[in-house]
Each structure stands twice: as structure tokens, then as C-alpha cells.
Amino acid sequence: MFHNLQEMQHTASLVTKVFIQRDYSEGTVCRFQTKFPTELDNRIERALLEQTVKTLNSYYVEAEKVGGQSYLEGCLACATAYIVFLCMETRYEKVLKKISGYIQEQNEKIYAPRGLLLTDPIERGMRVLEISVFEDRGSSGSSPSSSMSSCSTAR
Amino acid sequence: MSAVMITRKLRKWEKLPGKNTFCCDGRVMMARQKGIFYLTLFLIIGTCSLFFAFECPYLAVHLSPAIPVFAVLLFLFVIAMLLRTSFSDPGVLPRALPEEANFIEMEIEAANGSVPSGQRPPPRIRNVQINNQIVKLKYCYTCKIFRPPRASHCSICDNCVDRFDHHCPWVGNCVGKRNYRYFYLFTLTLSLLTIYIFAFNIVHVVMRSVDQGFLSTLKETPGTVLEVLVCFFTLWSMVGLTGFHTYLISLNQTTNEDIKGSWSGKNRGQNPYSHKNIVKNCCEVLCGPTYPSVLDRRGLMQEDSPTAANSEGPCSFDNLVAQTVKTTAPLIPNEHTPDDVKPSIAAEKSSAPKDDPPLAAKLPPLASPETDAETSIVKNQ
Secondary structure, eight states, rough: OOHHHHHHHHEEEEEEEEEEEEEOTTTTSOOBBOOOOGGGEEEEEEEEHHHHHHHHHHHHHTOOOSSSSHHHHHHHHHHHTGGGGSSSSOOHHHHHHHHHHHHHHIIIIIIIGTTTTEOOGGGGSEEEEEEEEEEEETTTTTTTHHHHHHHHHHO | OOOOHHHHHHGGGOOOSSSSEEGGGGGGEEEEHHHHHHHHHHHHHHHHHHIIIIHHHHHHHHHHHHHHHHHOOOOOOOHHHHHHHHHSOHHHHHHHHHHHHHHHHHHHHHHHOOTTTTTTOOOOOEOOOOOOOEEEEEEEEEEEEOOOOOOOOHHHTEEEEETTOOOTTTEEEETTTTTTHHHHHHOOOHHHHOOOOOOHHHHHHHHHHHOOOOHHHHHOOOOHHHHHHHHHHHHHHHHHHHHHHHHHHTTOOHHHHHHHTTTTTTTTTTOOOOOSSSSHHHHHHHHSSEEEEHHHHTTTOOOTTHHHSSSSSSSSSGGGGTSSSSSOOOOOOOOOOOTTHHHHHHHHHHHOOOOOOOHHHHHOOOOGOOOGGHHHHHOOO
16 A cells, blocks of 8 residues: 555645553563454454564563662662763663664555554653554545444454 | 744753652752752762861871772762762653553553442452562552553652652662662762771771870861761661662562562572572672663754644644643643643643544543552552
């Protein structure tokens, strides 16, 4: 349908947004549910979305790992009264940059061609992974009915 | 004749809801009432100044010059921790944007089914299993989100804060996930500083009294009396507070959970967040990762182009990022709607876009605490 983000920008209109919620089964660590939202049934293959979410989850695990490196960072920072954070980037921030790059890449390669757009969770308070669903303006007649049917199945 | 209006690009902190005050162009974030924080600063700086003025010259000469040097280092560390606790984002969770709030409302509607008219809808609670323990996630009517585990809404700052500990007026801010370790280090080092000053005041008075007599010592160094008074009362409260927080850290609990008795009494030993190992708990809280702020206070707000609200309803890709406030689905304004959204809601309603998404038509009436059965149970307790 769309070949890249720029094409989508010019010809698409937003139909709806789907939100993948946090998975708290393992505590307060940042983790998103891998359950496939039904609204995206005919938009994208399950395996692709699952793979994206699993990769994101693994990035967050890496960022929040409590281990040797985080202890070292914590102790060093404490010894300098945390002034060192003014010049140094924390490990979490480094991983967030990687995540942002990964989402950009996924959008360009996989999601934009299918008329979808992922929003980085950090822009939504790390609460949800927002997926915007776009429809080509020319074929907007089909979209209301598809979202109508997904509404009725949710009830 | 048209006037050219130069609009300054706003930063996001200027439009953040909640009752925080921001300084240094969004770099500093505090609660509204800062009076007690200034008192804390005054007491610490005042007492230490008296110590450096009256005791240190005598002790440096008669005992060791290391004494004032160590006092200076300790004092600087205390101030750094205090400022870090007071000025940083405690872990505020941003409020749900309208689409997310609607999505959650739809899910709740779907889960509740149809409620007979006249009956209150069931309380908005989600159950999650964490480490074989059922934890209830409550819905926040102000922020329109289901609060993550351990988060709580601070009524003073009007924000949901992640891993909410308590709101501390002495530091003029909430204590939450992002600044708890600075708060703990502040209480710990302030206790040490208080003990240090108190001890050396006594040493100084004793040493001088041996030479000059007690009364003449007090006349020569009147600051000592003031310092001893301040330190005596501060000591008991700070040492007690530090001890209490050490206990909480070793159990991986927050003050909020302790007060509510979430993991004590009949629930004792069931805290799902605890590693059941004191060292591990301490390491996680004090040496864990440094969480970034999700608020993006200094980001630039996208200028909302005037055509977006008045032209065709569905927003185009261009304006997607700009839609922090305006949306395709009309909001039902309630007392929590920020004031700047209300005019745009009126504008959206009047333009009445013909291809408005049908989701909006099925929007359930936004529940409020008054209609929710859960809060009425809480009120009755």
C-alpha cells in the first residue's frame, strides 16, 4: 500500500490508534504484552508484531538490569554527589537511544508499508506502545466499517 | 493591514497539567508550596555557617584541620542531595492523551457489559498477578490511566507518581522512583552531619571550658548554644527517619505501602517486589538503574496549525505529533479538563466533521469518582 513514511505522510489519514499495554506479570520492570490486538488482524502478520514487541522487551530488560555495571555506575555517581551525570550519559539513556533507532527502522521497513506507525513508548510515559492505523485517503470509504466491526467484536 | 504575530515556541513544561512549578526553563521541577523547603535550606546553611564561624577555627588549631575539611565535604554532599531530591522529577506519569483515555474507556465498557440503569458501575480495578500475588491496579480519574503497580496519585502535586513513597514538604517535592535514593542519602548524610556538628560542639565547649570556664565559653561563642539546640531536635527526627527508611529499603517497601499496610499484618511476607534478601533489596533501590524522566519538560511543543481544527475531521499524518491536545474524538469536558482544551473542544464540535470515526459516537459517559462504587466503599470505611 504505502512504500515509505513520506508517501504515507502525503496520502494517508489516521483511522484509529491501537494501544499495547504494559505486562506487569513480572513486576514493575518495563515490559509490553505480546498478546496480538484483534484490530490489527488484517493489517499485519502476528509474528512480525510479536517479534517487534519481544525485541523491545529485551532492550528494556537490558536497560533495567541490576548487575555489575549498574552498581559501578551507581557507586561512582554517588561518590561524585551525582555531578558526573551532568556530563555522562547513563546506561538507560544509551539503551533508550538504541530503542528509538530500532523503532524508526521497524517503522520504515515493516510498519509504514502496511499503513501503520509505531510510537516510541517513552513519548507515552512508558505506559503503552501506540500503533497508529492509517488508511489511504482515496479508499477511506472502507475504513469506518472495518473499525465499526472491530468495535462490535470488542463488546 | 495584517499584523505579523511572532509566537515564541513553547516548551512542553509550560503546558503540563498538575500543580508543579518549574524553574530554569523546565530544568527544575518542584511542588507549589516551597516555604518549608526554604526553611530546611536556611536551617542547614545557617547551622553550618555558625559551626564554621565559631567552632572550626578553634578545633582546627587545637585538634586537627581535618575536622572543618570533613565538615565542608559533608555539608556540600548534603546540599547536593537536597537539591537533587527537590529539583528532579520524582517519576511523574504523564496523563493519558485523549485517544488512550478513550481506548481504556472502551475496554472498561466491554469488560463491564451493560449496567442496569440506576445501578453504580463496578469499581475500575484491574487484577495483575505478580510473583504469585494478586495486585490490584486502580484507575486514576484525574490522569485517566490504570496506575502501574506501586504508583499513586499525589493530591498536592496532582500527578500520578511511579513508586510513590510520600510527598515531603521539607524538600518541597514528591519522593518517588527517580529521586528516592537521593532522598535517602539526604536523610542519611544529614543525620551524620547533625551528629558530627553536635559532637564537635560538645567537644569544643568542654575543651574551652577547661581553659576558660563554662560561662565565659558561652559568651565567646554564642553560636554554640543555637547550634546545639537545632542539632538536638534535628538529630532525633533525622536518625529516626533514616532508620525507618533503611527498614523500608531492606524490605523493598514504600512509605505509602507501609502506611496502608499493604504487606503487613495478614499479608506479611507476601510483598511480591521483595527479593527476600536484604542485600539484594538494598542494591536494587540504591544501586539500581537511573530511570529517565518520561515527562520531556524541555521538549518544544509543536505549533498547532490553525487549519487543523477547522478543516476535515480525521487528522493527517503531519499533525499527528502535534495532537497533544486536539483530537478527532470529541472529549466530554469535566472538571479535570485543562482549561486550554475547552475552547478547542467547542471548535471541534462546531465543525462537525462528517467522517468522524465511529468510535467517538460510541463513547461511554466518562465515569467519575462519585458514580463509582469503589470510592463510595472507601468513603464509608
